[in-house]
Amino acid sequence: MDTESKTMFAEFIMQPICNLYEAAYKYLDADLLGKMQRQIPGWKDVDLQKLSAGATATRELSSRWLPFGECILEMATSHLPSPVDAAPHRLPVLCPKWFAPKPLPNAIAEGLHKCDAEATPVAYLAKFLSADLARLVLTDDTLVGDQDVDFVGICRVFSGTLRPQSRVYVGQDKPDEQERCLHVERLFQLMGRNLLEVTEAPAGSIVACHVSSPDGAELGVERFLTLCGAERGPNFETPYSSQAFAIVRVNLQPSRVEDLKALERGLRLLHRADPSVSIEAMVTGENVLGCCGDEHLKRCTHDLQKLYARDVEFSVSTPLVAVRESIAKSAPWQERYSQV
Template sequence: MAVRAVGRAAATGRADSAQRAVPAVSDPSRVRNVVLVGPSGSGKTTLVEALLAHSAAIPRQGTVTDGTTVCDHDPAAVRQQRSVGLSVAPLVHDDTKINLIDTPGYGDFVGELRAGLRAADAALFVVPANEGREGAIDSPTLAQWEECAAVGMPRAVVVARCDHARADLEATIAACQDTFGSGVAPLYLPIRDGERLTGLYGLLSETPVGQAPPGAEAARGELIEGIIEQSEDETLMERYLGGEDIEVNTLIDDLETAVARGTFHPVIPVCATSGVGLDALLEVLVGGFPSPLEHPVPRVSGVDGAEHAPLTADPDGPLAAEIVRTSADAYVGRVSLVRVFSGTLRPESTVHVSGHHSGIPEQRTVPEDVSPNGGHDTDERLAHIYAPLGAALREVDECIAGDICALTKLGTAETGDTVSAAEHPLLLSCWDLPEPLLPVAIVARTRVDEDALVKTLAKIVAADPALRLERNQETHQTILWCMGEAHADVVLSRLRAGGAEVDAEPVRVPLRATLGGPARVTGRHVKQSGGHGQYAVCHVEFEPLPRGAGVEFVDKIFGGSVPHQFIPSVEKGIRAQAARGVTEDHDPVVDFRATLVDGKAHSVDSSDAAFQTAGALALREAAEACGVRVLEPYDEVTVRVPDEHLGAVLGDLSGRRGRVQGTDVAGQGRTLVRAEVPSTELLRYAVDLRAMTSGAATFTRRFSRYDLAPAGVTQ
């Protein structure tokens, strides 16, 4: 455990500066998969680079040499990946391989964050040292903490950027304790030379000896009490309160257990530029965080949905790995980042790649034509296996259970797919994918761009689980459902980088129309111009129906005025015209009843086509006689909002013509608002809600029904 060696760790000694390659591991207990989580600008990427340089995984921060295969040759692309993408960098400390998984901090890229949480066994929650200066942790940071808590991820808190001009370490730790709960406690205190951070003091080991900073004794007492509260030994508290000194090793064991359970979160101050705290942090990663053996493997089934026995991180077990990220490179091709949960991946082997099927539990159900991960099964042969180092790849001999690797040129692989043995295909349950709620309609500038758009879109959708593609059959628009404006900007830039020049256009919401009242009309289609003529007359009564009733057709013909074989033709013509619409906007006509009451036919000139035309004309005559009313779609919207923003959210929903259905308590300080809102008013709601609540509120939406649109909206 880190606290055993905190004396030497806090002394800020540097590791051997000679660069060394990360060796392959054969024991999952010697692997740590650690995801770095935190807001944008917190210093996650800088911390990763500092740890890599400190452990000699790279010769200096941000540099990768020794003949590796580089997958990103464009510096702008590298910068973009650092800010919006997920990347993995391995290092070795104390004979343990640590895979550092860097995730973006902006809320639009929560899909990448969840992918990182899926690949990891523990998390470093990185908070900048100036975060608590204003007295509270901001809402986006709290939302990320809740993302980690939702999956039960063990966490330690790293207070980074301690050299920042506005750094306030003590205030930041206090803010973390106030926001994240009593389970947050400092494991170290800073040792300063004036305003400069020079080292760390271990509260449990009380080292370095003689360098205890002010307040160390009180902080140590609070730390010990917090650990004892988490202990399964109920006698410890009584012994401690009785004045007995609890052995440090006992406290360490209880601390390790509490961290692995996700109920205790040690705080480590770090200064990446000076190296203070890096050794202490590495010791925590190795000694305090769980290995893959201690982290449960996701539920697994057969590709047909049949139950399968639970798996463990056994290198000799059935192969079950998951693609947590997919990227495309002009030089290497498709690169799949893979977490191996069970078994061992080896080069030159044949594997089975399984996509998710909508019938399997826990999988989000979306139409096949818009699914980012539709069901598919295929066998593919692996060529090489690589250890990823940021944007670079280093070839390795194998990848065992618990480790992370990269595979290239898997033709059908998409993010979220399962990689298993070809002779024993499996399917891992999918993680909870975020629902994109910002629609962006795109159009290619030229026909050449249309061809490039089709090819590039397929690659982007396969790589990004938070992106949903919709081709709307009514408006004939190609719509990208994104997480927010930043996400949309990244997607559009990737499209253009792929050779497709596209423009964004306003999203059109499909509307409906209904008849304004009852009407009795005649559909008359009579033509005679030599040869075989056309003759069909039908008298039809139309009346509007309640919302959601659809189109009804009633036959009240008596005496054979319309021959029996032509009655379905009248119905077919009415329904076809209703689908085409009767207005310039061609909105389908719904919620009416058409009753055929009389008509005329000709023994020679009447036909199926003639009566279809007569039926269509009858509906158009009815629309002209009684007018039409426009119907707009309404969505059921559920907003989870902090109580301090509740008034603003309710007022905004009212301004969007929303009808609040009710509110419920949704946890401490949160309220769940249920409302019905016109779909046309929700096109920008994902952006507006985030701005209104500083990113603290979330919402879901689903189609409810069509209802009459107000006259002003219709105009």
């Protein structure tokens, strides 16, 4: 690109990054790196003479110059509104029944509107992630040991303070639905894939929580929940469609009949963890798994084998194609034979 035609972004932001890549990855340009070292405080203790050209040197210098985590955090704190400032603008969208066109006149709505840490706790659990709570890490592709897979819910606390060993109620769409109660077992702060256990989560926090039913029953296939410290609390809108759009549909059958319950449980866990998955129990007894494509199907079957239905051998059918018949009005015989 011609120097005179460069934009300010290209010249002052992209050009220094390209210079670092060329000076550290393709070949080691000690002179150029030395000039940059005098302007970058994070490089003061770097011995350029000991570096060798390649990915390792580029990664080392880049992380010292522009550490990704710190840069993202700095930009978020500088440009995104605080939870207190964002609450009046977000709540009419998240919970229009309570806040559109104006907030309801009750204490819970007032606490949500002010993002008050002393009000009734209200949290939105947006996603479940599989976790190894014995090692306090989010799981990758496999589990270590013979323990069963656990789930933690990533939630945002909108009001009040969430604490372990507390009871919360699940928000319902309809007023006549039976109120459900859950028990908050543990709270964690997310540190990458590591889980740091904490004793409380005040309003504005984003934490991972481990919840369970008081009677010990397994949770259903919910992918998102609105939790409230009082009965008949708000219910936030869902970000997902009612049914995932499946491009590839296959039938899963266990190799042994006695493993059917374990496979069905694994499909429920997969459905909870992956918002793009659809599960159908056909009247014929078939368990149909719907995915977004071939690669997504491979990932889902891998997760079933390694995480959610371990030690269960199952077969995957060829993609299913729905064939349906319909009735249409027949054309008059004059139109059928008009071209003969």
